[in-house]
Amino acid sequence: MNANSGDRNAVLGRIREALREEAPLKHPAERSAGGAPTTAHFREWLPPVGSRIDERLELFTRLSQTLRSELTLCENIAAAAAAVTELAAQENWKTIALHKSDLLDGLRCLLPASLNLLTVDEGYDKDALEACDAGITQCELLVAQTGSVCVTSSNDGGRVLSVLPPHHIVVARRSQLVSDLTEAYASLASKYRGTYPSMISFITGPSRTGDIERILVLGAHGPKRLSILLLP
Amino acid sequence: MPCRAIHISGTHPMRVTLFVPCFIDSLYPNVGMSMVRVLEHLGHSVEFPEEQTCCGQPPFNSGYWDEARAVASKQLDVFKNAEIILSGSGSCGAMFKVFYPELFHGHDREAEAKALSAKTWEFSEFLVNKLGVKDVGARFDGKATFHDGCHGLRELGTKHAPRELLSHVKGLELVEMSEAETCCGFGGTFAVKYPQISTAMAEVKCNSICETKADFVISNDSSCLMQIGGWLDRNIGSVKCLHLAEVLASR
Amino acid sequence: MTTLAEPPRHQFQLDANRTAADGDRRAAVRKALHNYSSARDKTGATFNDWKSARNAASAIKHEAVNHLDRYLEEFESKFTARGGKVFWASDSKQARDYIIDLAKRKSVRAIVKSKAMTGEEIHLNQALLEEGFGVVESDLGEYIQQLKGEAPYHFVFPCMHLRRDEISDLFHKELGTAKTDSPEELTMIARRVLRRAYIDADMGISGGNFIVAETGMISITENEGNARLTVGLPKIHVALIGIEKVVPRLADLALFLPMLATAGTGQHMTGYNSMYGGPRQPGELDGPEEFHVILLDNHRTRLLADPEQRDALHCIRCGACLNVCPIFKNIGGHAYGTTYQGPIGSVITPHFRGLEDWKHLSGASSLCGACTETCPVGIDIHHHLLHNRRNAAAQKPAKGEQLLWKAFAFLMQRPALYRLASRFAPLGSLLHPLVSGSPLDPVRSWTSTREFPHAPMRSFRDQFREHQAAKKGVASSGTQQGAKR
Numbered sequence: 001m002n003a004n005s006g007d008r009n010a011v012l013g014r015i016r017e018a019l020r021e022e023a024p025l026k027h028p029a030e031r032s033a034g035g036a037p038t039t040a041h042f043r044e045w046l047p048p049v050g051s052r053i054d055e056r057l058e059l060f061t062r063l064s065q066t067l068r069s070e071l072t073l074c075e076n077i078a079a080a081a082a083a084v085t086e087l088a089a090q091e092n093w094k095t096i097a098l099h100k101s102d103l104l105d106g107l108r109c110l111l112p113a114s115l116n117l118l119t120v121d122e123g124y125d126k127d128a129l130e131a132c133d134a135g136i137t138q139c140e141l142l143v144a145q146t147g148s149v150c151v152t153s154s155n156d157g158g159r160v161l162s163v164l165p166p167h168h169i170v171v172a173r174r175s176q177l178v179s180d181l182t183e184a185y186a187s188l189a190s191k192y193r194g195t196y197p198s199m200i201s202f203i204t205g206p207s208r209t210g211d212i213e214r215i216l217v218l219g220a221h222g223p224k225r226l227s228i229l230l231l232p
Numbered sequence: 233m234p235c236r237a238i239h240i241s242g243t244h245p246m247r248v249t250l251f252v253p254c255f256i257d258s259l260y261p262n263v264g265m266s267m268v269r270v271l272e273h274l275g276h277s278v279e280f281p282e283e284q285t286c287c288g289q290p291p292f293n294s295g296y297w298d299e300a301r302a303v304a305s306k307q308l309d310v311f312k313n314a315e316i317i318l319s320g321s322g323s324c325g326a327m328f329k330v331f332y333p334e335l336f337h338g339h340d341r342e343a344e345a346k347a348l349s350a351k352t353w354e355f356s357e358f359l360v361n362k363l364g365v366k367d368v369g370a371r372f373d374g375k376a377t378f379h380d381g382c383h384g385l386r387e388l389g390t391k392h393a394p395r396e397l398l399s400h401v402k403g404l405e406l407v408e409m410s411e412a413e414t415c416c417g418f419g420g421t422f423a424v425k426y427p428q429i430s431t432a433m434a435e436v437k438c439n440s441i442c443e444t445k446a447d448f449v450i451s452n453d454s455s456c457l458m459q460i461g462g463w464l465d466r467n468i469g470s471v472k473c474l475h476l477a478e479v480l481a482s483r
Numbered sequence: 484m485t486t487l488a489e490p491p492r493h494q495f496q497l498d499a500n501r502t503a504a505d506g507d508r509r510a511a512v513r514k515a516l517h518n519y520s521s522a523r524d525k526t527g528a529t530f531n532d533w534k535s536a537r538n539a540a541s542a543i544k545h546e547a548v549n550h551l552d553r554y555l556e557e558f559e560s561k562f563t564a565r566g567g568k569v570f571w572a573s574d575s576k577q578a579r580d581y582i583i584d585l586a587k588r589k590s591v592r593a594i595v596k597s598k599a600m601t602g603e604e605i606h607l608n609q610a611l612l613e614e615g616f617g618v619v620e621s622d623l624g625e626y627i628q629q630l631k632g633e634a635p636y637h638f639v640f641p642c643m644h645l646r647r648d649e650i651s652d653l654f655h656k657e658l659g660t661a662k663t664d665s666p667e668e669l670t671m672i673a674r675r676v677l678r679r680a681y682i683d684a685d686m687g688i689s690g691g692n693f694i695v696a697e698t699g700m701i702s703i704t705e706n707e708g709n710a711r712l713t714v715g716l717p718k719i720h721v722a723l724i725g726i727e728k729v730v731p732r733l734a735d736l737a738l739f740l741p742m743l744a745t746a747g748t749g750q751h752m753t754g755y756n757s758m759y760g761g762p763r764q765p766g767e768l769d770g771p772e773e774f775h776v777i778l779l780d781n782h783r784t785r786l787l788a789d790p791e792q793r794d795a796l797h798c799i800r801c802g803a804c805l806n807v808c809p810i811f812k813n814i815g816g817h818a819y820g821t822t823y824q825g826p827i828g829s830v831i832t833p834h835f836r837g838l839e840d841w842k843h844l845s846g847a848s849s850l851c852g853a854c855t856e857t858c859p860v861g862i863d864i865h866h867h868l869l870h871n872r873r874n875a876a877a878q879k880p881a882k883g884e885q886l887l888w889k890a891f892a893f894l895m896q897r898p899a900l901y902r903l904a905s906r907f908a909p910l911g912s913l914l915h916p917l918v919s920g921s922p923l924d925p926v927r928s929w930t931s932t933r934e935f936p937h938a939p940m941r942s943f944r945d946q947f948r949e950h951q952a953a954k955k956g957v958a959s960s961g962t963q964q965g966a967k968r
């Protein structure tokens with residue numbers, strides 16, 4: 001059963017047979033090289049971002065508001081720790097989860113001693129992680145065009161830390177803010193050179209649903225709150 | 233016709249050939265006559281080839297393309313020498329303009345179908361974009377809302393032209409309804425094959441018309457007006473349907 | 484799935500007419516879609532150029548679908564190189580058997596599922612249940628529909644037709660929770676129940692929105708985070724995806740993700756867009772040990788073999804065509820009796836499940852074209868309904884109807900006969916009140932709900948002739964009038 005790829009040859013055979021006759025191209029795209037337009041041109045059509053860093057930040061801030069992400073500009077890691085401490089008091093946290101990284105290690109030692117910390121790097125108990133009041137992660141990138149936070153499984157606390165606890169806190173640096181998704185993918189491509197993490201996820205706002213009468217409710221399954229602490 | 237000497241666009245007299253579908257011919261003759269009056273008022277000559285019958289849309293929409301092609305072939309003959317073809321129904325206009333080339337694709341008369349398509353105009357598009365006319369000198373007192381017939385709107389891309397013309401009609405107050413672009417539910421044979429669905433759609437449309445408190449609903453497609461008028465007359469009674477040409481022809 | 488007691492077309496008439504007559508249900512559906520339209524327009528307007536973006540998306544899908552074999556093989560080799568497993572399923576049964584066999588071999592006890600229309604398509608939950616495997620739907624809308632024992636109403640908004648009080652009653656009955664009219668509280672009830680399901684499950688099942696050939700990934704779009712948890716927590720993951728979902732390059736998603744969000748819900752970007760390239764990799768701290776992707780054909784190659792309608796496989800299942808469809812809004816999603824509702828469902832279902840049985844869906848359309856206009860990948864949706872009608876008539880003409888159209892064509896090729904026939908319109912109009920509304924009324928399906936216009940005595944032809952005559956002067960007028968009578 002190991003190399004069971006099923007009806008591979010039959011399916012591929014039917015596909016090749018079906019494709020013997022060419023289908024007309026109904027909407028010829030501009031800027032195409034060969035079959036399809038090159039990805040570098042997408043930004044001519046997508047929502048504009050602006051090329052300067054302050055324009056990017058302005059857009060990211062505006063979209064965060066619409067999305068109900070809570071963006072805080074922090075002068076330094078101590079300010080970020082103070083922001084976390086304040087949230088902890090506000091929501092009466094007992095335990096929070098986080099992962100190891102240079103950035104978060106700096107934060108960790110500034111947090112109040114009364115907070116229990118769960119570090120996920122050596123594996124974790126699912127129930128224990130579920131019981132945490134918040135999860136703190138770093139991220140790969142922030143995307144101005146969409147207000148998104150990009151996390152991956154190899155860097156930012158794995159696949160679950162950013163989505164299981166009810167409050168997700170992202171600590172990021174301003175230099176991580178890219179203009180659009182095209183730039184985000186290009187940046188990931190040059191960083192990982194073909195060996196991508198097994199998960200890349202663009203998180204855009206706290207978890208949400210509109211399934212009941214199309215009325216927006218936050219915190220459907222994932223975090224009810226998403227706080228982004230942005231360092232210089 | 234030697235008219236080489238005249239080069240002023242908008243005043244250049246044209247020979248316009250009308251396609252008047254069966255239901256306008258027998259049920260709404262005034263729509264056709266209004267088109268004649270507007271065009272003649274603007275100095276163009278109008279002709280109506282008596283040999284014309286149906287554009288072939290009913291069998292075409294029902295899937296019987298051979299039968300549709302036979303009917304359409306007849307119109308290719310009839311309109312062979314036309315310069316400009318206008319129809320009072322966006323739907324029949326779309327049949328000529330958009331669907332004839334597809335219907336005849338790969339058939340003997342494909343080139344003729346394409347030529348016919350190129351000569352066909354939606355009435356308001358012809359006035360505004362071909363003739364460059366915005367004000368036809370009409371006067372019509374009343375409050376009205378405009379219904380975009382789907383074929384005119386989406387097959388022919390007509391949205392702006394009728395509103396441009398109506399905005400210059402003296403005495404007319406035009407208010408947009410929220411569901412202006414929503415289908416009225418006519419859809420040809422659909423209206424009688426699925427009467428309940430069709431009527432539910434008419435109800436949505438007409439409720440939106442009534443919300444505007446307009447006294448008239450104007451459209452560039454008589455087939456939609458048959459549906460809308462049919463529902464309004466049964467359920468409301470006070471709102472009247474008018475074809476765009478009828479408004480433009482009133483003085 | 485609704486069980487079909489009647490042949491599909493009769494069932495359709497019954498269900499469609501029931502909803503068309505149900506003003507409350509129609510109002511609920513319209514209300515639910517009202518905010519969608521304004522959000523969609525607003526977000527669409529932020530694009531520099533939506534139309535060019537649409538053309539580009541269409542061209543990319545054209546490239547992918549027209550070289551499907553190559554891109555699927557590329558995906559397979561990349562995905563398996565990182566420890567993923569790819570299974571090619573010709574039909575529903577092969578896909579179901581694979582999953583059931585896997586669940587048995589791995590002694591799976593609990594399964595959590597995130598939204599997958601392919602799962603509905605192959606009746607997966609029912610098959611798993613019959614083999615003794617419980618499955619919990621984790622998407623809120625799907626969960627509600629599962630509790631209700633109903634198929635999804637809309638392939639993006641599964642329970643959009645339900646009012647909050649109906650959901651509250653459902654939860655009260657099935658979960659014993661207190662009644663509430665707050666959507667927020669209802670959502671939190673589901674959140675509490677479903678949290679356990681993710682943690683207890685040892686198998687997660689999902690669909691997938693895109694297959695990325697270049698990097699061997701699948702991409703999942705969702706708002707709630709349930710798919711993130713479904714793919715993240717259980718030790719085995721199975722993604723069930725139609726073969727047509729391919730895009731060539733990872734960076735193509737930079738175009739598709741915002742377009743899918745805009746068209747689907749009016750968002751700039753959906754809450755979570757996650758690309759998965761296999762099971763947990765060395766050095767990663769969590770994730771499934773096994774990651775299976777099932778590439779599902781299930782008659783998609785039949786549609787692929789029709790070049791005229793091949794672009795229907797460009798569909799990214801955003802649901803926009805349903806949201807703008809006046810038919811959908813007035814008959815609701817269940818009337819279709821299909822996995823994929825609305826205009827695109829009416830196009831593709833005859834290819835998947837047989838033209839003869841499903842052609843009525845292509846007939847039940849006014850061909851208004853709102854679907855085509857809104858489709859983010861430019862599929863010629865409403866014209867394909869015409870193509871299905873043509874193909875159905877060619878494949879198996881309805882005898883009576885064919886005769887009717889032959890007679891119609893005969894008449895319409897003979898102008899003199901046609902003119903003679905149209906002479907009877909005023910007479911018909913005159914006599915119509917005698918039979919109006921009765922079974923003898925030839926236009927009863929019209930007049931039962933609408934007035935039929937009254938034909939004036941003088942047709943356009945008559946009036947135009949007189950008009951011409953009047954213009955030409957007395958002499959010629961006389962001969963024309965004479966010729967007429």
Ligand code: SF4
Pocket residue numbers: 746797798799800801802803804805827854857858859860861862864
């Ligand atoms: S056909 Fe187009 S509009 Fe409809 S669901 Fe598919 S992509 Fe969306």
